[in-house]
Amino acid sequence: MxxxxxxxxxxxxxxAFFVELGLExxxxxxxxxxxxxxxxxLHDVKSDIVMLRTPDGHGGIELTRFRAPAxxxxxxxxxxxxxxxxRRVMFAVDDLDDTLARxxxxxxxxxxxxxRYEDSYRLCYVRGxxxxxxxxxxxxx
Numbered sequence: 717m718x719x720x721x722x723x724x725x726x727x728x729x730x731x732a733f734f735v736e737l738g739l740e741x742x743x744x745x746x747x748x749x750x751x752x753x754x755x756x757x758l759h760d761v762k763s764d765i766v767m768l769r770t771p772d773g774h775g776g777i778e779l780t781r782f783r784a785p786a787x788x789x790x791x792x793x794x795x796x797x798x799x800x801x802x803r804r805v806m807f808a809v810d811d812l813d814d815t816l817a818r819x820x821x822x823x824x825x826x827x828x829x830x831x832r833y834e835d836s837y838r839l840c841y842v843r844g845x846x847x848x849x850x851x852x853x854x855x856x857x
Contacts, residue, residue: 719767719776720805722848727781730845731766733822734777737807737815737850739768742776760784770807777805793847797827804841806851812838815852819844832856 724730735741748762762783769776781787797803809815812830819842827841827849838854 717775719778720802721778721780722846723780723782723787724846724848725781725787726845727764727766727779729823730779730848731768733819733824733844734768734779736818736822738809739770739777742767742769758785794843795847797841797849804849804851806853809852809854812840812852812854816840816842819850824850 722730731741744764744766746762746764748760752761752763753759764781764783766779767776768779795803816824816826816830822844824842824844827843830838830840832838835856837856840852842850842852844850
């Protein structure tokens with residue numbers, strides 16, 4: 717897998733959130749034109765994209781803000797984690813408590829509690845900008 721695409725309304729806030737999580741901005745671009753229209757199946761597309769990469773370079777997040785046509789919300793905000801469809805992206809972190817504290821400064825709030833899975837992981841779900849659920853996993857031992 718190369719990356720996951722996420723459509724957002726506040727591109728700056730979403731970018732800051734993922735940078736705080738440790739991703740690095742790989743590039744920014746505005747796209748429009750017939751080839752973009754054909755690719756996404758919409759007309760008169762104008763969008764801004766920020767591509768972020770994990771520090772190891774093996775995965776990424778593509779954040780897209782549609783200037784035209786306007787983005788459409790297909791779901792109410794704050795859906796629970798058991799809603800059908802793509803619900804979360806998980807990141808391995810070295811220090812879950814530190815990461816959670818830093819993400820809170822970007823508006824993230826825990827969905828539930830920090831939980832321990834056997835003697836292997838400490839885990840937490842946080843809801844970030846645009847209602848995106850991000851799972852954090854700190855390996856123990």
